[in-house]
Amino acid sequence: MRVVVPVSGSDPKTRLSPVLSPDERREFTEAMLADVLRALDAAGHDPEVVSTAPIDCDAPVTVDDRGLDALVNDLLSAGPLTVVMADLPLVTAETVERLFAPDADVVLAPGLGGGTNAFVCRHPDFRVDYHGASIRDHRRIAAETGADLAEVDSRLLATDIDEPADLAEVLLHGDGAAGEWLADAGFELAFDGGRVGVERE
Ligand SMILES: Nc1nc2c(ncn2[C@@H]2O[C@H](COP(=O)(O)OP(=O)(O)OP(=O)(O)O)[C@@H](O)[C@H]2O)c(=O)[nH]1
Numbered sequence: 001m002r003v004v005v006p007v008s009g010s011d012p013k014t015r016l017s018p019v020l021s022p023d024e025r026r027e028f029t030e031a032m033l034a035d036v037l038r039a040l041d042a043a044g045h046d047p048e049v050v051s052t053a054p055i056d057c058d059a060p061v062t063v064d065d066r067g068l069d070a071l072v073n074d075l076l077s078a079g080p081l082t083v084v085m086a087d088l089p090l091v092t093a094e095t096v097e098r099l100f101a102p103d104a105d106v107v108l109a110p111g112l113g114g115g116t117n118a119f120v121c122r123h124p125d126f127r128v129d130y131h132g133a134s135i136r137d138h139r140r141i142a143a144e145t146g147a148d149l150a151e152v153d154s155r156l157l158a159t160d161i162d163e164p165a166d167l168a169e170v171l172l173h174g175d176g177a178a179g180e181w182l183a184d185a186g187f188e189l190a191f192d193g194g195r196v197g198v199e200r201e
């Protein structure tokens with residue numbers, strides 16, 4: 001099965017702009033991507049990266065500036081496909097194996113906040129509609145196409161790093177390149193009585 005990791009390579013992770021400069025957002029994106037590729041590789045897959053701009057990583061890269069829906073739906077029309085987002089630095093080989101375990105036409109991995117962090121598709125008619133609460137749209141599309149559906153209940157796969165507060169999850173649980181990058185950049189956990197946050201030296 002083809003395993004694709006889409007990456008926004010030119011101006012990634014704009015929601016992290018309050019805490020990271022444009023160059024830092026690109027570097028941090030590469031670090032998260034390295035963690036995702038390492039997990040896929042350790043689970044026995046040969047991931048390909050499709051990025052909107054050239055990006056440094058340990059996998060074949062295709063540069064394609066289409067938006068997510070146009071890109072992924074084109075790939076889906078060519079046959080079975082797995083998509084794993086690039087902003088999931090907590091993903092491990094074991095969680096990747098859980099994504100591939102169900103023998104369903106479509107397997108969805110929901111993300112925090114309503115997105116779809118990964119999917120496996122073995123059905124010819126399933127298509128994606130990202131953004132907004134895409135997990136709901138993808139459940140609906142799977143039902144409309146008659147595909148049988150499974151979902152993976154995994155905190156590690158669900159934790160996409162979108163907003164500054166999400167960086168705490170990487171410092172708390174990440175043991176790869178993204179956590180190392182944040183520590184080198186001076187990020188630390190911050191405790192102020194509510195959920196643990198981050199602060200920068
Ligand atoms: N190839 C490709 N990948 C994309 C595109 N938009 C987002 N991605 C990737 O899809 C995943 C989920 O996207 P988002 O969480 O919105 O990431 P983002 O676009 O870098 O972040 P924001 O600018 O904060 O929305 C990440 O792995 C992105 O790198 C796109 O237009 N093309």
Ligand SMILES: C[C@H](OP(=O)(O)O)C(=O)O
Nearest residue numbers: 115116117130131134160
């Ligand atoms: C691409 C989008 O990502 P989010 O913005 O939810 O992280 C989605 O999963 O629909």
